[in-house]
Amino acid sequence: MRKILHIDMDAFFASVEQRDNPRLRGKPVVVGGRPEQRGAVAAASYEARKYGIFSATPSRVAATKCKDLIFVAPRFEVYRQVSQQIRAIFHQFTDLVEPVSLDEAYLDVTENKPEINSAMAIAREIKGLIHQETHLTASAGVSINKFLAKMASGLDKPNGLSLVAPDQAEAFVQQLPIEKFHGIGKVTAAKMHQLGIQTGAELRQWSEPSLVRQFGKVGHYYYGIARGIDERPVIANRIRKSIGAERSFFPDISGLPVLMEELDAIAAQVHLRLAENQRSGHTLTLKVKYANYQQITRSRTVDHPLYEVDEILVLGKELLQSHIDEQQAVRLLGLTLANLVDKDRSPKQLSIGFV
Known part of the structure; x- marks a missing residue:
């Protein structure tokens, strides 16, 4: 039986800014592009989250939710330095560290360097060292697999520490509202509600073939997590092959101007x-999922590497305009490089959308 930790820094980018600038402490702060520019929120402080502002919220929308919102330009070099400090702490305990992003990672501590038997004790030590060295807080989840550890880390934020023990796994999943499941987004949750699935217990009642018929290949994953099963290993040094973002819509949206926006x-x-x-x-891929769950992807490769918002957007809109079926409603839209x-x-390359 594995011992898996999920460590998630609390409002990481925003917390670093509040740590380094005392005038920002206790105030609604977002890191990202300003509302008058084309931008999105990279991170929101807990004070900003009270207004319904979260990561990936368009900046223009965030500004309407809180009139006192403070926009801060991101300092990714600083965030990377802090992230390296944190990862060095992880490696004091295990080399099986799988970073998900600068502020989040899975650790397999089944066998660990200090030979500490208790995964909870390791999580406490890691949290303490992070706070001691960075003056920031992290939330930790402890369990027998990645899915349960991820769910546990979100139970008591910020600065939380939660355990889903082996004998608690099935009961924990059964009582969980379906929209709280990691990997189930708003649109999928809405469809599950229409099918009478409100909780993990109700998801568990569905057979694997039935879930696959309703949701495609991801139905296999839903079948497993409904039983607290997740066989994915913690993989160190995973090479990232693509970077993208997507948005699901409920209700579905239609019309080229709306999609372009x-x-x-x-x-x-x-x-x-x-x-x-x-x-x-070099390669940009547009992903469109229609209301009938038909999905298309269209890609284009260019000679020069894409990075700026404008150049990604120009190519993305060309792909969308060339391939969208305007007669169908859309439930998901995405771009991947x-x-x-x-x-x-x-400085020039980091300036667009942030200043």
């Missing part, structure tokens, strides 16, 4: 993730 926010989110990872890419290369950083 949504693509603005998606392109901004892709740019934020490229900046976070210091990557650019592949054929990634390291980004040659410069």
Whole structure:
């Protein structure tokens, strides 16, 4: 039986800004593009979240939710430095560390360097060292697999520590509202509600073939997590092959002007993730899922690597205009960059959407 930790920094980018600038403490702060520019929220402080502002919220929407909202330009170099400090702490305990992003990682501590038997004790030590070295807080989830550890880390934020023990796994999943499941978004949750699935217990009543018929290949995953089963290993040094963002819509949307507007926010989110990872890419893929669950993907490869919001958006809109079926409603829209290369950083390249 594995011992898995999920460590998630609390409002990481925003917390770093509040740590480094005392005038921002206790105030609604977002890191990302300003509302008068094409941008999206990369991170929101807990004070901002009270207004319904979260990561990936379009900046223009965030500004309407809170009149006192403070926009801060991201400092990805600083965030990467802090992230490296945190990962160094992880590696004091295990080399099986799978970063998900700068502020989030899975750790397999089944066998660990200090030979500590208790995964909870390891999580406490990690949280303490993070706070001691960075003056930031992290939330930790402890369980027998990645799905349960991820769910546990979100139970008591910020600065939380939660355990889903082996003998608690099935009962924990059964009582969980379906929209709280990691991997089930708003649109899928809405469809599940229409099918009479409100909780993990009701999801568990469905057979695997039935879930696959309703939701495609991801139905296999839903069948497993409804039983607290997740066999995915923690993989160290995973090479990221693509960076993207997508948005689901409920109710479905239609009309090229509306879709074009949504693509603005998606392109901004892709740019934020490229900046976070210091990557650019040669191949842009548009993903469209229609209301009838038919899905299309269309790609184009260019000679120069794409990075800026505007160049991603121009190509994305060309793909959308060329291939969209305007007679159908759309429930999901996404953009992904592949054929990634390291980004040659410069102030000019980091300025669009942030200043």
